[in-house]
Amino acid sequence: MNVTRATFDEVMVPNYNPANMVPVRGEGSRVWDQEGNEYIDFAGGIAVNVLGHCHPALVGALTEQGNKLWHLSNVFTNEPALRLAKKLTVATFAERVYFANSGAESNEAALKLARRYALEKFGEDKNEIIAFNQGFHGRTFFTVTVGGQAAYSDGFGPKPGAVLHCDYNDLEAFEKLISEKTCAVMMEPLQGEGGIISPDADFVKGVRELCDKHNALLIFDEVQSGVGRTGQLYAYMGLNVTPDILTTAKSLGGGFPIGAMLTTAEIAAHLKAGTHGSTYGGNPLACAVAEAALDVVNTPEVLSGVVERENLFRELLGEINDKYNVFSEVRGKGLLLGAALNQDYAGRARDFLVAATNEKLMCLVAGANVVRFAPSLIITEEEIRDGMARFERAVANVVNA
Numbered sequence: 271m272n273v274t275r276a277t278f279d280e281v282m283v284p285n286y287n288p289a290n291m292v293p294v295r296g297e298g299s300r301v302w303d304q305e306g307n308e309y310i311d312f313a314g315g316i317a318v319n320v321l322g323h324c325h326p327a328l329v330g331a332l333t334e335q336g337n338k339l340w341h342l343s344n345v346f347t348n349e350p351a352l353r354l355a356k357k358l359t360v361a362t363f364a365e366r367v368y369f370a371n372s373g374a375e376s377n378e379a380a381l382k383l384a385r386r387y388a389l390e391k392f393g394e395d396k397n398e399i400i401a402f403n404q405g406f407h408g409r410t411f412f413t414v415t416v417g418g419q420a421a422y423s424d425g426f427g428p429k430p431g432a433v434l435h436c437d438y439n440d441l442e443a444f445e446k447l448i449s450e451k452t453c454a455v456m457m458e459p460l461q462g463e464g465g466i467i468s469p470d471a472d473f474v475k476g477v478r479e480l481c482d483k484h485n486a487l488l489i490f491d492e493v494q495s496g497v498g499r500t501g502q503l504y505a506y507m508g509l510n511v512t513p514d515i516l517t518t519a520k521s522l523g524g525g526f527p528i529g530a531m532l533t534t535a536e537i538a539a540h541l542k543a544g545t546h547g548s549t550y551g552g553n554p555l556a557c558a559v560a561e562a563a564l565d566v567v568n569t570p571e572v573l574s575g576v577v578e579r580e581n582l583f584r585e586l587l588g589e590i591n592d593k594y595n596v597f598s599e600v601r602g603k604g605l606l607l608g609a610a611l612n613q614d615y616a617g618r619a620r621d622f623l624v625a626a627t628n629e630k631l632m633c634l635v636a637g638a639n640v641v642r643f644a645p646s647l648i649i650t651e652e653e654i655r656d657g658m659a660r661f662e663r664a665v666a667n668v669v670n671a
């Protein structure tokens with residue numbers, strides 16, 4: 271059957287607006303479309319393809335598990351899930367793991383656990399959740415309500431209650447909001463969708479201290495920042511602040527859908543048998559691939575390589591900006607970088623993305639003013655230089671249009 275981009279408009283719900291070409295194959299940081307055009311991938315499937323496309327270790331793990339056991343539900347446990355959970359607990363602060371299939375579901379689990387924990391330990395009045403403006407936590411109704419962009423949660427009827435917001439990096443505002451009624455604070459330790467906003471070190475420390483003072487759980491949403499993206503396995507490790515609950519997805523499966531919620535044994539104990547669950551969560555295929563990805567990513571070579579690649583990205587973006595003067599700054603950490611457009615190009619991030627696609631480069635935006643890069647953590651120097659040459663042509667096209 272012949273399918274094209276036009277088929278999308280015929281048969282798909284129109285909630286997405288995909289690019290005009292249809293990719294059919296990928297290898298490393300290169301992707302080919304139906305016409306045989308070759309693209310460099312600086313998007314990584316929105317910070318997902320942590321080892322690029324079709325990494326041999328992931329293909330091997332998927333193939334091996336695919337010939338062994340696909341699915342049994344959580345009526346049974348399975349070896350890949352147990353191995354992955356073990357490795358995640360060894361590598362992080364966490365002692366217990368809950369598997370889901372996406373970032374939103376991992377956050378949903380974290381929020382439900384926080385509510386249950388507070389109810390059982392402190393009573394029903396301790397139920398408020400504080401999150402931050404511009405934050406993003408997924409698209410289920412609870413997580414989109416906790417997210418800090420009303421535009422995403424409005425228009426679907428009554429929202430889940432007791433969810434408050436304040437500005438990111440505004441400790442004073444946060445201190446005014448938190449109280450004995452706060453059960454949990456959910457934050458990204460580097461805001462992704464909101465525009466690649468790094469937290470001030472003092473802000474994160476202050477949030478942690480105020481959470482402790484008010485017996486509120488601190489939930490770090492590391493769905494985008496986790497699994498090596500910032501040059502550390504998880505971003506919290508670079509902030510010297512440990513959360514009570516951490517959620518991880520996107521890069522975790524390197525392209526295979528999986529998410530996880532990590533926490534301590536004491537907190538986990540409140541999600542007793544029957545309180546929460548998922549049919550697919552901890553699926554053997556997903557866990558086998560994620561285990562293979564974690565084995566590759568959580569090594570000094572790959573993690574220090576992220577910092578080297580970040581430096582090259584920053585250097586080449588700086589050279590482009592010297593010529594064309596389009597960015598006010600390049601921000602973010604590791605291979606989660608945002609080039610923020612200056613006043614002259616305010617609101618035009620999408621124009622740069624479209625121009626990049628035309629030059630056979632895949633990148634992302636983060637809001638209307640930021641071009642975002644979230645490539646494979648093992649993208650080669652040659653691919654970075656080739657991709658940046660394409661990006662420079664894209665920038666020139668926008669500037670000269």
Ligand SMILES: *Cc1c(COP(=O)(O)O)cnc(C)c1O
Nearest residue numbers: 372373374406407408462493494
């Ligand atoms: C992408 C993202 C999510 C949602 O993940 P899904 O897998 O799309 O449900 C949640 N939080 C953050 C920080 C994200 O970047």
